[in-house]
Amino acid sequence: MLNDVNLSDIRSFVLIAQLGNFTKAAEALNVSRSHVSRQISALEAQIGVSLLTRTTRSLKLTYAGERFYKQCETALMQVEQALIAAIDDTENVQGHIRVNSVGGPLGEDVVADYIAKFMQQNKHITVELDFSSPRIDLIEDHFDVAFRMGELADANFIGKHLRDIEMVTLTSPEYIAAYGEPEHPKDLLAHRILRGSVTRWSYQNITSDEKQEVAVTAHLVCKNGRALIAGAVAGNGIIRVPMMYCRQEIEQGLLVPVMEQWQITPVPFYAIYHRDKYQPKRQQAFIQFMQDQFTRN
DSSP states (O other), rough: GGGSSSSHHHHHHHHHHHSHHHHHHHHTHHHHOOHHHHHHHHHHHHHOOOOOEOOOOOOOOOOOHHHHHHHHHHHHHHHHHHHHHHHHOOSSOOOOEEEOOOHHHHIIIHHHHHHHHHHHOOTTEEEEEEOOSSSTTTTTOSSSEEEEOOOOOOTTTTEEEEEEEEEEEEEOOHHHHHHHOOOOGGGGGGGGGEEEEEEEEEEETSSSSSEEEEEEEEEEEEEEEHHHHHHTEEEEEEOEEGGGGHHHHHHSSSSSOOOEEOOOOOEEEEEEESSSSEEEHHHHHHHHHHHHHHHHH
């Protein structure tokens, strides 16, 4: 049967399933919509199975089509990775790397600076750097590497630990003068909070084993560290951010630590990449370079 099936028809079917309609698949393949339609009709005739239910308004995979799609998608990805591996059989570090990273000073200053140094050392590398905050799928979104803070929950990814990020709770002297200073995590419930995506702030007392976790109510929610720091400096509330974000503001007295008897467990920072995806030499070199930079600095 395999000899009778055109593999380009299978590729078109997978693309239709991914994009949701014939027109987008035809545009991606740079062919006419009628050509794609004939491919699917030929494929269904060759294997004797209906793969798609088509109406004037909708397109839906049949049960057989859903199973066929999932297996074919995996198989085509493996073929693609095999081709990349064959082409990449060179000692040169070259090609394109797509990177997704947390934003704020950690991503926009530190990660971006290290990427610039990597590109300086490897003239044949091009990089696409994205700072989108939502959780991304490395495969579906076509990223090679992502940089993330926090523990990793997805077993499909490999996480290369780069460093632990020291966290601090800060506010401005003006805020303390106006609203008072919290001494215990529970006191935060009565204060103005400026936070990112973390809604529960956890602490441990430095002189005992006592732990506290507080569900904070925010007066400002923003996933950008610079915005949180600016709000705190303006006297708008209390923030919990990486120490590396605001050393200058602390040195200048614009921000001061609060609840110094309560410490925050450092947050791990990882480079993550897909477990099953072939790693070109450029990606291996990039990850190793980033790990070396974070280890030294």
